[in-house]
Amino acid sequence: MVTRERPTLEAVARRAGVSRATVSRVVNGSTTVAVAIRDAVNQAVEELGYVPNQAARSLVTQRTESIALILPETASRVFSDDLFFPAVIRGVSVELEAADKQLVLMMAGSAASHDRVERYAMAGHVDGVMFASMHGADPLPGALARLGIPVVCSGRPMTPAELPVPYVDVDHIGGVAAAVRHLLATGHRRIATIAGPQDMVAGIDRLTGYRTALDEAGLAEHVAFGDFTRDSGVQAMRRLLADDPGLDAVFVASDMMAHGALQALKDAGRRVPDDVAVIGFDDFEISRLSDPPLTTVRQPIVDMGRTMARQMLGLVDHRRDVPAVVVLPTELVVRASA
Amino acid sequence: MVTRERPTLEAVARRAGVSRATVSRVVNGSTTVAVAIRDAVNQAVEELGYVPNQAARSLVTQRTESIALILPETASRVFSDDLFFPAVIRGVSVELEAADKQLVLMMAGSAASHDRVERYAMAGHVDGVMFASMHGADPLPGALARLGIPVVCSGRPMTPAELPVPYVDVDHIGGVAAAVRHLLATGHRRIATIAGPQDMVAGIDRLTGYRTALDEAGLAEHVAFGDFTRDSGVQAMRRLLADDPGLDAVFVASDMMAHGALQALKDAGRRVPDDVAVIGFDDFEISRLSDPPLTTVRQPIVDMGRTMARQMLGLVDHRRDVPAVVVLPTELVVRASA
DNA sequence: GCCTTACGCTGTACCGGTTAAGTTCGGACG
DNA sequence: CGTCCGAACTTAACCGGTACAGCGTAAGGC
Numbered sequence: 001m002v003t004r005e006r007p008t009l010e011a012v013a014r015r016a017g018v019s020r021a022t023v024s025r026v027v028n029g030s031t032t033v034a035v036a037i038r039d040a041v042n043q044a045v046e047e048l049g050y051v052p053n054q055a056a057r058s059l060v061t062q063r064t065e066s067i068a069l070i071l072p073e074t075a076s077r078v079f080s081d082d083l084f085f086p087a088v089i090r091g092v093s094v095e096l097e098a099a100d101k102q103l104v105l106m107m108a109g110s111a112a113s114h115d116r117v118e119r120y121a122m123a124g125h126v127d128g129v130m131f132a133s134m135h136g137a138d139p140l141p142g143a144l145a146r147l148g149i150p151v152v153c154s155g156r157p158m159t160p161a162e163l164p165v166p167y168v169d170v171d172h173i174g175g176v177a178a179a180v181r182h183l184l185a186t187g188h189r190r191i192a193t194i195a196g197p198q199d200m201v202a203g204i205d206r207l208t209g210y211r212t213a214l215d216e217a218g219l220a221e222h223v224a225f226g227d228f229t230r231d232s233g234v235q236a237m238r239r240l241l242a243d244d245p246g247l248d249a250v251f252v253a254s255d256m257m258a259h260g261a262l263q264a265l266k267d268a269g270r271r272v273p274d275d276v277a278v279i280g281f282d283d284f285e286i287s288r289l290s291d292p293p294l295t296t297v298r299q300p301i302v303d304m305g306r307t308m309a310r311q312m313l314g315l316v317d318h319r320r321d322v323p324a325v326v327v328l329p330t331e332l333v334v335r336a337s338a
Numbered sequence: 339m340v341t342r343e344r345p346t347l348e349a350v351a352r353r354a355g356v357s358r359a360t361v362s363r364v365v366n367g368s369t370t371v372a373v374a375i376r377d378a379v380n381q382a383v384e385e386l387g388y389v390p391n392q393a394a395r396s397l398v399t400q401r402t403e404s405i406a407l408i409l410p411e412t413a414s415r416v417f418s419d420d421l422f423f424p425a426v427i428r429g430v431s432v433e434l435e436a437a438d439k440q441l442v443l444m445m446a447g448s449a450a451s452h453d454r455v456e457r458y459a460m461a462g463h464v465d466g467v468m469f470a471s472m473h474g475a476d477p478l479p480g481a482l483a484r485l486g487i488p489v490v491c492s493g494r495p496m497t498p499a500e501l502p503v504p505y506v507d508v509d510h511i512g513g514v515a516a517a518v519r520h521l522l523a524t525g526h527r528r529i530a531t532i533a534g535p536q537d538m539v540a541g542i543d544r545l546t547g548y549r550t551a552l553d554e555a556g557l558a559e560h561v562a563f564g565d566f567t568r569d570s571g572v573q574a575m576r577r578l579l580a581d582d583p584g585l586d587a588v589f590v591a592s593d594m595m596a597h598g599a600l601q602a603l604k605d606a607g608r609r610v611p612d613d614v615a616v617i618g619f620d621d622f623e624i625s626r627l628s629d630p631p632l633t634t635v636r637q638p639i640v641d642m643g644r645t646m647a648r649q650m651l652g653l654v655d656h657r658r659d660v661p662a663v664v665v666l667p668t669e670l671v672v673r674a675s676a
Numbered sequence: 677g678c679c680t681t682a683c684g685c686t687g688t689a690c691c692g693g694t695t696a697a698g699t700t701c702g703g704a705c706g
Numbered sequence: 707c708g709t710c711c712g713a714a715c716t717t718a719a720c721c722g723g724t725a726c727a728g729c730g731t732a733a734g735g736c
């Protein structure tokens with residue numbers, strides 16, 4: 001394998017019979033270049049197959065034209081059957097592609113990879129960093145922001161607000177309230193919930209929404225916890241049934257867990273929605289296809305990704321009109337399961 | 339937002355009272371540094387929060403410590419319900435993580451993004467490029483390889499072998515042959531196939547396997563084409579049933595299409611496997627859960643990713659023992675659908 | 677006691693771009 | 707006809723590291 005020397009600006013300059021600086025100006029589309037010279041340079045670029053060296057360029061411009069999306073999860077989790085991450089990534093991709101920025105996707109599920117990601121971002125490899133699916137009070141967003149690196153989070157960060165980081169989130173509480181109200185309106189009174197992990201804002205807020213709504217109706221709560229995976233939904237549903245065989249409805253804090261719950265209910269011989277009504281949260285594509293089709297709270301995940309990317313693009317361009325907080329609406333989608 | 343100046347080697351050197359070169363050697367873990375000086379430097383690094391500038395480092399070392407995985411598909415396709423890409427990515431991630439290399443994931447579904455990816459790779463942003471899911475005779479792998487950039491493909495490239503590019507693939511033909519033999523052994527004689535796209539090696543080879551096996555048995559072939567998506571499986575199955583209502587088995591070239599086929603068969607009132615036996619190809623997790631559980635040809639997708647990454651790591655280290663071609667085995671997994 | 681050798685550090689020339697400052701030159705103007 | 711001006715190019719100074727040649731120092735050999 002012959003490593004053909006990559007041509008440099010210098011080589012192009014020599015061939016075109018001009019200086020390095022002039023070639024640089026042509027390559028970067030400066031206006032103050034005579035047409036004849038511009039053509040000569042472009043021809044030389046073509047002939048040599050010149051491509052600018054990004055490292056050299058970044059060194060002086062302090063820009064890389066690429067933006068990281070950090071998922072503090074293992075690759076297995078990101079690419080499991082959960083459809084949350086894909087949707088976020090899709091949204092982010094669309095916007096960055098339009099802005100001709102490169103997306104750098106980083107999984108940081110382990111402590112080692114978390115460190116590596118930190119070094120990577122701090123080394124100036126990217127112009128900005130987006131976070132999705134944060135657990136607990138991760139110090140990384142704040143640390144990067146303090147270094148002057150633009151940061152945007154998907155989901156309100158749990159870090160104390162010493163250094164506010166821009167974020168985009170959805171109206172968890174409003175969505176859950178709508179779901180519980182729907183259950184109440186259809187006559188259910190023993191309404192349990194399968195809550196998400198309590199180290200994540202999405203888990204916390206959705207449980208809060210459930211508690212608030214039940215409180216208002218003067219009903220007792222009944223909670224089991226899962227971690228947003230399908231399996232954990234199965235387990236949690238079994239526990240709920242064991243604790244209260246007479247429950248007549250359950251609000252599940254994610255669609256994947258809801259599918260697990262449907263499975264567990266089926267295994268237990270309960271009919272949905274006749275014996276037990278089920279409402280999920282997400283509105284994944286597959287939730288239209290389940291048996292029965294899942295009633296769920298729709299959150300605009302792709303839009304979250306897009307919005308987050310737009311905020312980021314605004315920040316790296318130092319625009320003044322970048323909103324620090326965006327909260328997108330949720331919506332109850334009624335199908336057959338409740 | 340105060341952009342705190344990032345400290346440079348120079349600053350660390352001043353603070354530690356040594357030269358820039360010495361700091362560099364400490365940072366890069368050279369052995370020939372006196373302990374006292376090493377400690378002093380490390381302390382200065384700590385105090386200033388020094389992180390090396392990657393652009394400057396790459397400029398001289400010609401290395402970036404990151405490796406690209408290019409998926410010539412749109413983000414929507416990569417992150418659809420298809421589980422092929424996630425598995426490849428997972429495998430690649432595991433190996434690169436162990437080698438402390440950064441994975442840069444790039445979708446190149448459109449012509450514009452294809453160009454951008456090309457520029458990105460040629461600009462020396464990454465030390466090597468892996469490809470998955472290639473369509474037709476993409477010139478990019480060859481072009482990069484010609485420039486001396488290490489390239490590995492998942493799936494035998496369709497480009498003419500002027501410049502052989504290392505690749506890892508699975509034994510499509512053997513797997514399909516096993517599937518068809520199983521159908522023959524269980525008494526089926528009108529065996530159709532839903533083939534994959536014929537601009538991809540996986541599509542071509544699996545169809546070849548089917549044709550060869552049927553030929554050997556002296557049976558007539560019956561082919562409909564899909565594009566590996568679930569929907570295309572539904573459509574193709576309908577066409578097959580319309581053409582030959584009496585078919586008694588179908589080999590489907592991907593699990594997603596197979597699930598579509600199961601759906602179409604159910605809609606048409608056919609029982610699986612009693613009326614029509616179905617065999618897929620992939621062995622996704624969800625194929626154990628379908629109704630009925632899918633008999634399928636297992637291909638080790640995660641292993642493909644891992645193997646591809648290992649080949650790549652060998653190439654960037656200029657190791658001599660990197661196999662140019664690896665073909666992983668496939669295996670028939672018999673469940674209830676055939 | 678002097679020379680050799682090895683060790684460990686410093687000085688500095690790059691890497692390949694960008695960009696501010698400097699130079700050249702033709703044309704407009706007084 | 708001399709001066710001034712602006713357009714368009716060149717020169718050269720960075721950006722922040724790495725790596726190699728070179729040099730001072732201390733230990734070792736005779």
